[in-house]
Amino acid sequence: xxxxEEDPQALSIQEGENATMNCSxxxxxxxxxxxxxxSGRGLVHLILIRSNEREKHSGRxxxxxxxxxxxxxxLITASRAADTASYFCATxxxxxxxxxxxxxxxxxxxxx
Amino acid sequence: xxxxxxxxxxxxxxxxxQVTLRCSSQSGHNTxxxxxxxxxxxxxxxxxxxxxxxxxxxxxxxxxxxxxFPNYSSELNVNALELDDSALYLCASxxxxxxxxxFGQGTRLTVV
Numbered sequence: 666x667x668x669x670e671e672d673p674q675a676l677s678i679q680e681g682e683n684a685t686m687n688c689s690x691x692x693x694x695x696x697x698x699x700x701x702x703x704s705g706r707g708l709v710h711l712i713l714i715r716s717n718e719r720e721k722h723s724g725r726x727x728x729x730x731x732x733x734x735x736x737x738x739x740l741i742t743a744s745r746a747a748d749t750a751s752y753f754c755a756t757x758x759x760x761x762x763x764x765x766x767x768x769x770x771x772x773x774x775x776x777x
Numbered sequence: 778x779x780x781x782x783x784x785x786x787x788x789x790x791x792x793x794x795q796v797t798l799r800c801s802s803q804s805g806h807n808t809x810x811x812x813x814x815x816x817x818x819x820x821x822x823x824x825x826x827x828x829x830x831x832x833x834x835x836x837x838x839x840x841x842x843x844x845x846f847p848n849y850s851s852e853l854n855v856n857a858l859e860l861d862d863s864a865l866y867l868c869a870s871x872x873x874x875x876x877x878x879x880f881g882q883g884t885r886l887t888v889v
Contacts, residue, residue, distance in 0.1 A: 700880075705865055707881055709880070710879070753819050763875060763876060763878050764822055764833050765810075765812075765822060765878065766822060768819050770818075770819050
């Protein structure tokens with residue numbers, strides 16, 4: 666079963682706009698990670714946010730975490746056509762954090 | 778490139794057959810995890826291997842089995858293939874205790 670559920674399932678925006686994706690999860694977590702996948706190939710780790718953090722930035726990415734609502738959001742600012750991909754949130758099944766439970770993903774299309 | 782390589786990239790098998798998928802870990806990574814990703818869905822955790830032993834397992838039947846070798850490379854074996862086994866199979870390597878997983882490009886298995 667999916668631990669996280671992303672919303673929306675699909676998002677289409679113009680280049681230069683911001684893209685916001687949301688993730689909800691069910692159980693308590695140590696951390697939450699976001700991954701990107703191009704065209705159904707391998708996943709690339711984007712950013713990790715720990716349960717005691719509320720916000721984290723990496724370049725054009727901003728991630729927030731609300732443990733009281735069991736939700737996270739990923740914001741991509743000033744989007745580019747190259748950001749077109751599927752984005753997944755993932756929580757860990759183990760303390761080490763590398764047995765991952767993924768959500769269903771948000772498919773982002775950025776139009777030039 | 779993550780340094781994790783999977784082979785083959787594509788494979789077509791007949792229902793009832795057996796299949797072996799292979800994964801070479803990133804150098805120095807001693808933990809390998811396997812995931813199944815059906816079309817349009819997020820990856821599902823199959824199992825993880827550490828030091829040649831299964832270290833955790835998701836909700837998959839025993840006909841899904843694996844091996845890890847002394848050089849940390851790994852195999853995923855699936856017996857008695859079913860049509861629903863058609864999916865992208867992803868391998869991820871990591872260091873024991875590390876939260877970040879590095880994914881290969883996957884093997885696309887089609888069962889006909």
